[in-house]
Amino acid sequence: MTKHLVVVAGNIGAGKTSLTERIGTRLGWWTGYESVADNPYLSDFYADMRSWAFHLQVFFLGHRADQYLEAAHDPRSAILDRSIFEDFHIFARALNHMGNVDERDYLAYKRLFDLVVESLPRPGLLIYLKAPVEVLMERIRRRARNMETGITIEYLSLLDSFYDEWLGAFDLCPVLTIRTDNLDFVHQAGHLDTVVERIQDKLAGKEVMDLRGS
DSSP, X not given: OOOOEEEEEESTTSSHHHHHHHHHXXXXXXXXXXXXXXXXXXXXXXXXXXXXXXXXXHHHXXXXXXXXXXXXXXXXXXXXXXXXXHIIIIIIHHHHHTTSSOHHHHHHHHHHHHHHHHTSOOXXXXXXXXXXXXXXXXXXXXXXXXXXXXXXXXXHHHHHHHHHHHHHSOOSSOEEEEEOSSOOTTTOHHHHHHHHHHHHHHHTTOOOOOBOOO
């Protein structure tokens, strides 16, 4: 069987972990998840973003590169619940934009990011999960993670605009966009079937329409 390396991208609350879990279970793929519970910088970052933003970004870059290589070397197909590319194009950029990472550190991070990414194999597919900012905000409120209490609709809107810009120029691999506000692949088996079918068709090189939900 052909091995595939798939990365999932999307704003906070878009459904990346839920999709990764279900695709891994359904297809028997290796799964990789964002380091949250064992992240040594995350709580410090949310308490004082300006002091810890650069440290957090460097940690995430190393973690994701290591995870990416593990996925690439595993004989199974693999799916990762956030792409390494978002580290710079979305989150480091946002931190710089908000003044939490100054220009000197931002450029140093970009140099390191470019060197790391150049050494990695290209993914076979990027799945972009998208939902309106108001929907994302409500999901974040419902899951009630302590570390996410400071997330604002303005911050999510900023990230959303960066996603649009980044993906407008993204050409490393095919992209499948899935709207998750009207598509419930967590509770509706038929919706998950549709998502799996679109992913498999896209990996097979077929012309596939983005999923817009109902």
